[in-house]
Amino acid sequence: MSEPKLLTPKVAIIGAGPAGLSAAKKLAGRSGGEVLVVDREKEAGGIPRHADHLGYGIRDRKRFMSGPAYARALVAEARNAGATIMTRTMVTGWADDKTLVATTPHGRVLIRPEVFCFATGARERPRTARMIPGTRPDGILTTGQLQNRVHLNHDAVGTKAVVVGAELVSWSAVMTLAESGCRTIALVSEYDKPESYGLFTGPGQLWFRTRVTRNAKVVRIHGKERVSGVEIEHTTSGSREIIECDTVVFTGSWIPDNELLRMAGVTLDPASRSPVVDAVGATSKPGIFAVGNLNHPVETADVVALEGENVADRILEHLRGTSSPMEAVAITVDDPIAWISPSTYTPRGPRPARGRFVAWVDRLITRPIVTVRQGGRVVASKRLWWPAAPGRAFRIPSSLLQNVDPTGGDVRISIG
Amino acid sequence: MSRKLFDIAVIGAGVVGAAIARDLAGTSNSVVMLDAKNDIGEGTTKANTAILHTGFDAKPGTLEAQLVARGYHLLRQYCERTRIGVRFTGAVLVAWDDEQAQSLPSLQARAVENGYEQTEVIPSEEVYAQIPSLGPGVTGGLTVPGEAVIDAWSVPLALATEAVERGTTFLREHRVTGVDVGDEYTTMHTDRGDVTARWVINAAGLGADAIDVMFGFDRIKVHPRKGELLVYDKLAAPLVNKIVLAAPSKLGKGVLISPTIFGNVMLGPTADDMEDKSDTSTTEDGFEFLLDKGRRIMPALLAEEVTASYAGLRAAHNLSDYLIEVDADQRYVIAAGIRSTGLTSAPAVAEYLVGLLADSGLDLTPRNDLPEPPIMPPLGEYQVRPFADDDLIAADPAYGEVVCFCERVTRGEIRDAIASTIPPGSLQGLRRRTRAMNGRCQAFFCGAEVKKLYENLKESGNE
Known part of the structure; x- marks a missing residue:
């Protein structure tokens, strides 16, 4: 034994x-x-x-x-x-x-x-966890699987792809697709503003001969043996269209x-x-x-x-x-902040790595004002020089919390 | 294409066809099993609710009631012999309003009529004590302690494997397009050439009515009834350790929540009558319907991640019972109208059908040189799987090499599946045989590696 x-x-x-x-x-x-x-x-x-x-x-x-x-x-x-x-x-x-x-x-x-x-x-999150209905043909990937197939296996993945998401990792998927000889027809984003850095989104569309379709979500996968297209809904008008492709890559949604x-x-x-x-x-x-x-x-x-x-x-x-x-106080967040890490703060304790909190937002704010409150009192409020954008980490300096009262209860962080 | 003349042909390699082929291959007759698809169980068999039914709620006096009750015992024994995963979780049929609560005693009486006497009507407090995660509004329940969750796909695979190991020829991608009934032999035309046999058994599931027409009958109309299912993450498993049944309705058994043999939690199925016999797509309406039901039955479940979604097609039909009949003149047998209960009843359907053939002139004496039934790989979450089997890993390090991280599937298991008696016809077939890529990441980590292994091993096996 x-x-x-x-x-x-x-x-x-x-x-x-x-x-x-x-x-x-x-x-x-x-x-x-x-x-x-x-x-x-x-x-x-x-x-x-x-x-x-x-x-x-x-x-x-x-x-x-x-x-x-x-x-x-x-x-x-x-x-x-x-x-x-x-x-x-x-x-x-x-x-x-x-x-x-x-x-x-x-x-x-x-x-x-x-x-x-x-x-x-x-x-x-793969297609299933996003609960996107339709058929279950070959050609549905996540960025992780795509990169393994192309970089580790040197597989050909397809010829025409739709990338779901338009954040940094989505562009990484576009690059990997291009390397394997697969063109990206479109990146489909639920947001109305680019999630990725403007630096990527503008030239990226030209370089990879692709487009970012905003305010749109994937509502159905088509195709029997192989993907034949994805159906998207334009969320502002409610209209739908099918984009023909043989590959669909679900990116982000970590x-x-x-x-x-x-x-x-x-x-x-x-x-x-x-x-x-x-x-x-x-x-x-x-x-x-x-x-x-x-x-x-x-x-x-x-x-x-x-x-x-x-x-x-x-x-x-x-x-x-x-x-x-040490006594830590809990941090809560307001919309459009989805979450923050660390989600506790220890006054007079060690600072988080690089003196920054990492937050995730659901909406783009180009010059956000971050406000820290404790028990209704404004502890700090500051305009930051960098945007809060969906699909990438939004960093908040921990110095904004330095005047938090160790006995003052929960801290609330909002942006506007 | 096979030029050989067979004694018996079974059309359809689903769970029913596989059970029939296995039994008949236990005699001195030569058997061929044909399927239109490239693997076993690709039709109604592949997506069901994976429950071993006691038959407590069947319509008393029907052949279905008789064969489900008998199949329950036969399949239970078969799973013990082949080590297919079964978990006797028991079920609670939950009533959500007064009318349903008042119908529980009559359901209990029906169970007794079907020969199942272990049910118990319990008040809502007792229902909550047994399943604390149920949503508010429960008015009562009926316990069915014998219901079990089962590794539903290993059942047809074991039956088909045993059939082949007993000498059955399995022909994939042989869709029957027409038949010529001769005096002694019947020739089946398929898209891969003709197959000829003395007797033909129609176990074609969704296609059984079409085959029946080829033999000149017009007695059954089969239509697909789509059932969509959501499979939740394993981390949801602590929410429910019993099958939560709904009060039955005209369309079937209703939406249930159940642990799966693989350690997940399942919510479903829907019941939508369809036209297209190949449409197994999931739908927005289906998901919404299931989430709506799930929110009421078990609100906490909806906070968990969905690992997979499926749609299966049940063979619904215009008759009120199974149709299993012999046409001695044409040496033709039909086993059709076998609905979702067919997983449980299949071994009993085969036994009953062989009984009907007693006067057929076929020699049905069992051979005494039969191989042992196959031992199936332990896929159930509560079995000792290879990744946790120290002796197995010591004997063969391939069982210590976890390839699919989420489902803990090892290289050894993938190798074994590809080298097995009925190797997978595709990556999908490999998934079903091993669980590889069926986990929460849906191949994010292992998809590339599994594909490479599959292609390399298939290639080296073909050389």
């Missing part, structure tokens, strides 16, 4: 993407024990590994790199720092409340560290990979379904930290890498027993 092998590292990091590897790099050699990173994929590196285009490493490495090169650099640094990286290791659940169980080709393992750090990231945390009973934010964390990633359960796009789907890889470095410091404090529990 074989039995699962017990592993007892000091810190176990679940997910070897930018957040997990950056945390591992900072923790290895300093934690007083083994730092183990596990990942279910064949190779470590996370999503950047599949995104074979430039644009990685800007904020954390001050370089302009391709996704795979960026992933390789992060893996090498974590390894060189002394972290153990186990790939093909699929965590399947909890053996008990202190122990994860994982399947590997060498047998199952039980992982019982002193601290867990979850860096499991996020995925895109959902955090929160399954293991939910199974552990960690408190989740009802709007984002991410764990409720403090400024540095401590969840509602002692000894369980969360970092990266699991907390805020999604920020760019360089930002989550910096968060990974940030959470490492807090984990070290936790291991040394020098972290003292």
Whole structure:
């Protein structure tokens, strides 16, 4: 009879993407024990590994790199720092409340560290979860599947595509489609203003000979064996049309990979379904930290890498027993803010990574005024220089909360 | 194309055809099973509510009532032998108004008439005690402890696999377009050439009426009744550990909420009479209808993510019972009008049909050199699946290589499915055999890898 092998590292990091590897790099050699990173994929590196285009490493490495090169650099640094990286290791659940169980080709393992750090990231809502009716032919993808098929398998995916969404990741899908010889007929966006940076949307449409159809939603998929078209509804007029295509890519609409945390009973934010964390990633359960796009789907890889470095410091404090529990106040948000991360604030405590909160909005406001209130009192109100736009992270400086009263109750953040 | 002369041809490789072929292949007769599609179970079989029915609510005295009750026991035993996942969750038929509550005793009486005596009428408090997540407004309930959820697709696969292992020839993509009944043999014209057999058994499901016409009959009209289903994320599973049935109506069993054998929660089906026998698309109206029902039955369920949606076509018809009859002159048998209860009744339909053939002149003595029934892969969430089987992984590391993360499907299982007696005809067939790509990410992570594995393994198998 074989039995699962017990592993007892000091810190176990679940997910070897930018957040997990950056945390591992900072923790290895300093934690007083083994730092183990596990990942279910064949190779470590996370999503950047599949995104074979430039644009990685800007904020954390001050370089302009391709996704795979960026992933390789992060893996090498974590390894060189002394972290153990186990790939093909699929965590399947909890053996008990202190122990994860994982399947590997060498047998199952039980992982019982002193601290867990979850860096499991996020995925895109597929067609089914968006409840888009119609037939179920071949040719329906998410960006994740598209990039794997094109970059890792070098598959031809189709000839004419419709991309659902017009945010950053949607343009990434358009690039990948172009690379595989598939033209994007249109990007379909529910919003009336571009979600992506104007820099992309204008030239992007020209460069890729495509168009962004705004105020429109996909209402039906057509085609028997293969996609033959998508039916869209123009939401302002209610009129409908069918765009002929053989491929449809659902992009964005991120959902955090929160399954293991939910199974552990960690408190989740009802709007984002991410764990409720403090400024540095401590969840509602002692000894369980969360970092990266699991907390805020999604920020760019360089930002989550910096968060990974940030959470490492807090984990070290936790291991040394020098972290003292501090009174945190809850943060609530008003429309059009959907959610904010972290969703608590600890006055006089550590700042969130990069001194910024990450928020998600449902409507474009080009020069937003952010107002922070506590018990009806305006704590701060400030106009920001950058827009709040759907489909990408809206960053709010944590300095706006510096005058929050530790005993004053919940903080409410609104934008207008 | 097969030039061989067969003793018996079974048209249709759904659950009913597979059960019949399996039984007949247990005799000395040569059997061929034809299907219009490229895999087994591609018609009404592939999308149903996956419940092993006791038959408590069937119309007493009908053949359907008799065969569902018998099938319940036969299939239960068959699943034990082949290790197909079954979970005896029990069901509660929930009443939502006074009229429905008042009808519960008569439903109980009907169950007794059908030979099922374990039901119990319970007050609303007891219904809530058993299923706390139900929405407000419950007026009473009827427990049906014997109802179970089942791995519905492994049933026809096991039956068809056993049929083939007993010597049945399985011909895919052989749509029967016409028949010539001769003195001794009947020739079936298909889009892939002729197939000839002495006896022909029509188990063509949605197409059974068309085949029946070819034999000169005009006794049944089959039309598709579409049922749309929503499958919710596994994280919804704690909401419901029993099948929540609705009071029956003219259109069928109504909308139910049920755990699935794979650990999800299912809401459905709708019941829409259709014309097109191939239209399995889902609809805006269908989703809205289901969400409306779901909001009333179990509001908390609607906060969970939807993992998948399906539409299946039931073979609705103009008769009030199953139609299983022998035409000895033409050496022709029909097994039609077998509605959604067919999953449960299929083994009993086969047994009954073989009984009808006793005077046919066919030698139906069971052979004594039959292979053991196949052992099916453990797909049920509450079975020990390969990813959690330490001995299996130690013996073969391919079972430790998880390819589909959401459903924890390993490379070993995908390899086995492709090398099996009835390999999948497509990626869809692979999904049904292994659960790969059926999880919450719907192939976001594994789609490319599974496709590559499928193509490579198929290629190496063909060499």
